[in-house]
Amino acid sequence: MAEKRRKYDRDFKIEAAALLESSGRQVREIEAELGIGQGCLSHWRRELAEQGSPVEQAEKQEEKERIRQLERELRIVRQERDILKKAGGHLLANKRMSYQFIEEHREEFPVARMCTVLGVQRSGYYAWRKRPLSARKMANEKLTEEIREVHQASRETYGSPRIHRELKAQGKACSENRVARLMREQNIRAKTHRKHKVTTKRDESHPVVANLLKRQFQAEQPNQIWLADITYIDTYEGWLYLAAVMDLFSRRVVGWAMAERINSELTCQALAMAWRQRQPSSGLIHHSDRGAQYTADAFQTLLRGHGIEPSMSGRGNCYDNAPMESFFGRLKTELVHHHVYRTRQEARTSIFGHIEGFYNHWRRHSALGYLSPVAFEQAYLRAQFA
Structure with a gap:
């Protein structure tokens, strides 16, 4: 029955290489003495040189671990930055809005991380999640969605007065103050105005006529x-x-x-x-x-x-x-x-x-x-x- 090929562990290889270095003898002589195949010892020496000594290997492992730790910390910092950017007004609002933000983004960020950034307890968030919404809260959420729809349909030009009138025209009962409050909470704003620039210039050679309106901007009928x-x-x-x-x-x-x-x-x-x-x-x-x-x-x-x-x-x-x-x-x-x-x-x-x-x-x-x-x-x- 053929003899099974022997397998050598790392410690054996290290000791064989050390024996070769310390004895000053030939490679073949050491291989014959240890009963290992020809060329194995030279191969092990190259392999160990590439891997480094146990101390060097330990140092490399520590360096890899430090890099992994830094990468983890960087991921956390980036997550916290992204949470802060997306949270916006939630940081200055009440806990309910923070919980709502966490609920909406729980597939994107870890819940624990969002709780830390927003300054709320995980236990509070999970308790809120189990709690049924009150009728008022559900009505406010529905109204907020309707406000967003009108705001988008107006090409983001309507403030609370026009949005309130549009909702009223649609048969939805709500006060203008309530619309304004929900818009503030959700940071829904009309586009802002910039200063106007004069484009026309008078030609002094042309005659002018009187101002018949005198800032009385009223008309009783079309085409007046x-x-x-x-x-x-x-x-x-x-x-x-x-x-x-x-x-x-x-x-x-x-x-x-x-x-x-x-x-x-x-x-x-x-x-x-x-x-x-x-x-x-x-x-x-x-x-x-x-x-x-x-x-x-x-x-x-x-x-x-x-x-x-x-x-x-x-x-x-x-x-x-x-x-x-x-x-x-x-x-x-x-x-x-x-x-x-x-x-x-x-x-x-x-x-x-x-x-x-x-x-x-x-x-x-x-x-x-x-x-x-x-x-x-x-x-x-x-x-x-x-």
Whole structure:
């Protein structure tokens, strides 16, 4: 029966190599003496040299353990950082909101870690989790979700007053204070306003007309007073200019035009659109600033041709055309400042969608009893034929 091949453990190999080093004898002599195969001792020496001595191996193992520990600590720090970023207002809120955050993110972060970062006890969280929601809490959660839906549908432009009116129109009973409180708790905010920049300049050679409105921004019916102004939109290709005409009665944008140059052709196109869409009767007033695009002969001739009486703001006074300034301010706040337009066409499409797809038909206006411009006009017409 053939002899089984002997297996040598690490200690044997170390001692054999040490014997070779200390004796000064030949490798073959030591191999024969120990009864090991030819070439084994040389192979073991190379293997042990690569692995290092027991002390070196222990040091390497300690180093690996230190690295693993540092990696674990780094993972913890990163988790805590990510929890802090996502928690936001939960750190300053009550325990219930912290528990709610933990519940929503328990698949993403360890519960124990979130409890530590948010400063709550794990036992408290698990007790909260077992506790049934009160009717009030469930109602608040449902209302909060409805608030989010309205906020998103408004393109994040509505604050608590408009959201409250929208919910009320949907037949949902709630107070404005309750809506405002839930919005604060969930950090739901309307987009903020930026300072407006003046774009039109007066041409001193053009005559101006009197201010017929004198800041009395009231109209009794549609097509009684139109307001007009120009603003600019930045794109990678350069400026895109928007001229708009608004019916003061309903705040509806009835005419608009966009172009890469600001001139009287732009304002004439906006007025022409308004005329085509509305076909107003006599007595209409058109109010604008004193910019050269409105005092130009071409524009004034168009006004006279349609029997429209011109009115102009005082020199450099934006408050004399406040509703138009407000519209452009909201356009920038709710749309333009949240986009980076690569081309003028991209900006045109975006602005068209905002005016015709959102503002005129859906955006609730505080001056209109929180109706949209179109809804306000429809209510007026129904009342006329009632």
